[in-house]
Amino acid sequence: ETGVTQTPRHLVMGMTNKKSLKCEQHLGHNAMYWYKQSAKKPLELMFVYNFKEQTENNSVPSRFSPECPNSSHLFLHLHTLQPEDSALYLCASSQDHLAGVNTGELFFGEGSRLTVL
């Protein structure tokens, strides 16, 4: 148990579907992240939220839409995805994304395995 919970763990969707991934952290952190993990590629940072405000959008296509209603919850809304979007989507949290005084350690959830048909 890392204190970061992701649901669903597995999701299969068609290209015309709309679905959402959910992440919840119980660590009292102020920063939350979405990463995409594809085979044989580095972990790709997608979005960063710090105190509910989006601070980074790493040129992610608009078919991925993040939402951060509070510091404990993060969503990734998915619509009209492509088969190449199939991957493991990892949520993470950290104490504070912008502060330089902490170690920046990330705490990860177990991921949501997405398959787009």
Place this chain on the structure above:
Amino acid sequence: GEDVEQSLFLSVREGDSSVINCTYTDSSSTYLYWYKQEPGAGLQLLTYIFSNMDMKQDQRLTVLLNKKDKHLSLRIADTQTGDSAIYFCAEKGQAGTALIFGKGTTLSVSS
């Protein structure tokens, strides 16, 4: 741009030492990390080192940092089958930047 490179695979026998290597490009990195990912799980922090240190030891783990060459290594002593996993190297730049990860090294331990 920032880049973190690691070899993709390492295979060792149980009881041997494992050394996983990583190179990075950002000379302003403040912290460097090793994360472990077991099958079906997310990444968990194994250890980290501050950039003004050159070595850190934590039980079976030894981290070596050569800042001049921008080279980081993780040595696992007396490797066990439970150490089989993917190991990610990551770096943190200045405040306000997110961690940059490598592709991960898959460590396979045979008995």
